Amino acid sequence: MRLAAFAIAASFAGVACAGPMGYNGSTMAMGDFGRNWAEAWVNHAVTPRDAFGAGYTWMRSDDDRVIHRVAEATYTRLVHRWNMPHAQANAWFVVGAGVMTGNDFEGERFAWTPGFQLDYETTRVYVAAMGRLYRAGSIANDYAAGRAGFSFYEAEYEQVQPWFLVEARHMRAMSERVEVTPMVRFISSRYFVEAGVNLEGQARFNFMYIF
Amino acid sequence: MKAYASVAALAALASAAALAGPTLTAEVNGMVCAFCAQGIEKNLRALPATQDVYVNLPQRIVAVEPKAGATITPETLTRVVRDAGYEVVSVKEVNATAASLRGKATK
Numbered sequence: 268m269r270l271a272a273f274a275i276a277a278s279f280a281g282v283a284c285a286g287p288m289g290y291n292g293s294t295m296a297m298g299d300f301g302r303n304w305a306e307a308w309v310n311h312a313v314t315p316r317d318a319f320g321a322g323y324t325w326m327r328s329d330d331d332r333v334i335h336r337v338a339e340a341t342y343t344r345l346v347h348r349w350n351m352p353h354a355q356a357n358a359w360f361v362v363g364a365g366v367m368t369g370n371d372f373e374g375e376r377f378a379w380t381p382g383f384q385l386d387y388e389t390t391r392v393y394v395a396a397m398g399r400l401y402r403a404g405s406i407a408n409d410y411a412a413g414r415a416g417f418s419f420y421e422a423e424y425e426q427v428q429p430w431f432l433v434e435a436r437h438m439r440a441m442s443e444r445v446e447v448t449p450m451v452r453f454i455s456s457r458y459f460v461e462a463g464v465n466l467e468g469q470a471r472f473n474f475m476y477i478f
Numbered sequence: 479m480k481a482y483a484s485v486a487a488l489a490a491l492a493s494a495a496a497l498a499g500p501t502l503t504a505e506v507n508g509m510v511c512a513f514c515a516q517g518i519e520k521n522l523r524a525l526p527a528t529q530d531v532y533v534n535l536p537q538r539i540v541a542v543e544p545k546a547g548a549t550i551t552p553e554t555l556t557r558v559v560r561d562a563g564y565e566v567v568s569v570k571e572v573n574a575t576a577a578s579l580r581g582k583a584t585k
Contacts, residue, residue, distance in 0.1 A: 290517025350508025350565035
C-alpha cells in the first residue's frame with residue numbers, strides 16, 4: 268500500500284520538466300525507471316490546460332518484500348502559468364483513478380491519487396516542489412519531493428542543453444529514507460532524458476517524448 | 479522557346495514571391511525550454527501557408543515565414559503561440575527570411 272503511494276507520487280516527480288503534459292493537441296509519453304520501480308504514462312492534451320491519459324506503475328519496497336502494481340486513468344490540469352520575460356512558473360494539478368494490485372493483499376483496490384506540482388524555470392535554473400496523496404480504502408500515504416538544478420550553458424533552440432539537478436523525495440511509510448538523486452538532464456526540441464544514481468548507488472532513468 | 483519559358487517561370491516565381499506576406503516575428507514570454515517550446519514550431523510548420531519557422535530561446539523570438547503567394551496573419555501566429563502555452567508580447571513584420579534570421583543569430 269505504501270508502495271503504491273511511493274510509485275504514483277514518484278511517477279509524477281519523474282515527469283517534472285516544465286510540466287507533465289504537452290501542448291494543445293499533443294500526445295506525450297513519459298517514463299521513470301529505477302531499481303524499485305518502473306512506470307510509464309501517456310496523456311493527450313485536449314486543451315492548452317487539460318490532458319487525459321493512462322499510466323502503469325510497478326513498485327517495490329526498499330526491502331524487496333512488497334510489490335505493487337497500479338493501473339490508472341489520469342487527468343492533468345495546468346492550474347496557472349506565469350509567463351515572464353525570461354522565466355516560466357506553473358501550478359499543476361493531477362489526479363488518477365484506477366486499481367492497485369499487490370503481493371501483500373488480495374484482489375484489487377480502487378485507488379485515487381490527487382497531487383500538485385509547482386515549478387519555476389529559466390534557461391539556466393530549474394526548481395520544483397511536488398506532492399501527491401494516495402488513497403485506496405484504508406491505505407493512505409503522502410509523498411513529497413523537491414528538485415533543483417542548473418544548466419551548464421544557455422543553448423539555442425536547435426541545440427541539446429545539458430543540466431545538472433538533484434532530487435530529494437520522501438515517501439512516508441513506504442521508505443524511511445529521503446532518497447537523494449543527483450542527475451544529468453539533456454533537453455532538446457525533440458526529447459527530454461534524465462539519468463542519475465541515488466546515494467545508495469541505484470540507477471535512475473527518465474524520459475519524455477511528445478508525438 | 480526554352481528561353482521564353484524560363485523567363486516566364488522566373489517571372490511567375492518573382493510575382494508569387496512579391497505576393498507573399500511578410501515574415502512575422504513574435505516576442506514571446508515564458509519560452510525558456512526547447513522541449514516545451516516544440517509545440518510552437520510544430521504547429522506553425524503544420525500551417526499550410528508556412529514556408530519556414532525559426533525559434534530563438536535566448537532572444538525569446540519566434541519567426542514564421544509564409545510560402546510564396548501566402549500570408550500568415552499576426553492573429554494566427556499569436557493563436558498558435560498561445561495554444562502552446564506562451565504569451566505573445568508583440569508581433570512585427572520583418573523584411574527577412576527565417577533562414578536569414580537563423581544565419582544572423584549563429585554568426
